[in-house]
Amino acid sequence: MGPGLTIAAPVTDRLMLRRFTEADEDNLFELNSDPEVMRFLNGGQPTPRAEVRTAIIPVFLGYYERFEEFGFWAAVEIATGQPDPGRYLRKCRARCCRQC
Numbered sequence: 001m002g003p004g005l006t007i008a009a010p011v012t013d014r015l016m017l018r019r020f021t022e023a024d025e026d027n028l029f030e031l032n033s034d035p036e037v038m039r040f041l042n043g044g045q046p047t048p049r050a051e052v053r054t055a056i057i058p059v060f061l062g063y064y065e066r067f068e069e070f071g072f073w074a075a076v077e078i079a080t081g082q083p084d085p086g087r088y089l090r091k092c093r094a095r096c097c098r099q100c
Contacts, residue, residue, distance in 0.1 A: 017073040020060045024074060027083045028052050 011017075020028070031037055032047035047056070063071030074083045 011078075014078060015075050016078055018076055019064055020057065020072055020074050022057055022061070024083065025049070025053055025057060027074070028056060032056070 029047070029049045029052045032052055035044045035046070038044050038046060060072040076083050
């Protein structure tokens, strides 16, 4: 799927999903700095901002280039247009879950 193509993402009355962009660095850093989130991923250690910028975001963006409809999706509150930093989805080939 090329960068100019988009797919329909689920929308509810309150939330919509969209692809992550490089502009989401602050939101992902906030999420990956939360010990309650990180305890499920690595025992509670925060992720350095540089790692969010140079490793996590490029992986997320890489999914969009390699896989049609698969990857990581930011949950955005429709009322505010702002990402909900505590929510994102990863759509996998076998399942869709809050985080795989």
